[in-house]
Amino acid sequence: MENTALRKWRSGDKSLGIWFNLPDLHVAETLARAGADWICFDLQHGLMDYSDLTRLMPAITGLPVTPIVRVAANQPDQIGKALDAGAQGVIVPVVNTAEDARAAVAASYYPPKGQRSCGPMRDVMLEGLGYLGTANDQVACLLMIETEEGLRNLESIAAVEGVTGLFVGPMDLTYGLGLTPGDFANARFVDAVATIKATCQRHQLSCGIFGYNAEMAEKSLADGFDFASIGSDISFLRDGVGRAMAIARGEDPDGVAARGGY
Numbered sequence: 475m476e477n478t479a480l481r482k483w484r485s486g487d488k489s490l491g492i493w494f495n496l497p498d499l500h501v502a503e504t505l506a507r508a509g510a511d512w513i514c515f516d517l518q519h520g521l522m523d524y525s526d527l528t529r530l531m532p533a534i535t536g537l538p539v540t541p542i543v544r545v546a547a548n549q550p551d552q553i554g555k556a557l558d559a560g561a562q563g564v565i566v567p568v569v570n571t572a573e574d575a576r577a578a579v580a581a582s583y584y585p586p587k588g589q590r591s592c593g594p595m596r597d598v599m600l601e602g603l604g605y606l607g608t609a610n611d612q613v614a615c616l617l618m619i620e621t622e623e624g625l626r627n628l629e630s631i632a633a634v635e636g637v638t639g640l641f642v643g644p645m646d647l648t649y650g651l652g653l654t655p656g657d658f659a660n661a662r663f664v665d666a667v668a669t670i671k672a673t674c675q676r677h678q679l680s681c682g683i684f685g686y687n688a689e690m691a692e693k694s695l696a697d698g699f700d701f702a703s704i705g706s707d708i709s710f711l712r713d714g715v716g717r718a719m720a721i722a723r724g725e726d727p728d729g730v731a732a733r734g735g736y
């Protein structure tokens with residue numbers, strides 16, 4: 475399967491994604507058909523684990539959407555096993571230093587570009603043995619900037635060869651800056667985000683952000699981000715049922731206070 479999201483990340487085209495937190499087959503199948511460019515199975519905070527991933531991934535295989543995985547931590551086994559399971563890219567959380575970035579890149583690519591260990595599983599079943607020779611050109615490695623330390627080391631992180639793009643974790647970043655969690659309007663947060671976007675541009679990296687909802691995704695793309703999530707399985711359920719209850723009660727559905735969270 476062509477990695478269409480990777481093509482967009484490399485060419486600077488905009489893309490939208492959906493965040494998957496729930497280990498539910500039908501929810502995954504439904505959302506994977508929504509027309510997003512990419513979907514992200516979240517093994518860091520989502521309510522799923524690796525065995526759920528191996529169950530859900532086949533259900534969306536063949537659909538025109540790029541499956542990526544946010545790994546639980548920047549560990550070679552986590553990254554390698556996500557790719558072996560059929561992910562076409564990884565989002566690596568809490569990348570704070572160039573050394574962290576080099577470790578994530580090394581785990582994402584086979585030698586000589588990296589040190590990904592070879593254990594052909596679903597990836598080779600889907601792509602054929604030729605994948606072992608072409609994987610390095612088919613896989614995306616996206617690194618999360620979400621701490622003060624990551625911000626300080628931005629330049630050296632972005633300079634690491636093999637990074638596809640940087641991905642802002644806005645909530646952790648507000649914590650990292652010592653702000654009220656979620657204070658995305660704070661000038662220090664706005665400045666930090668502008669620096670991340672400018673750094674990506676200088677290094678020809680794609681720049682993304684975790685969007686909590688469609689409005690945040692739309693604004694982020696209009697403000698110069700290349701990619702953003704538009705919400706998650708959980709947020710669509712919560713917001714959908716909240717609106718339905720409001721409408722059925724004759725209340726203003728737009729007045730439903732968002733309960734927040736993923």
Ligand code: 3PY
Pocket residue numbers: 620642643644645646647684
């Ligand atoms: C953050 O906001 O820190 C995230 O990682 C979003 O998932």
Ligand code: MG
Pocket residue numbers: 567620643645646
């Ligand atoms: Mg985070």
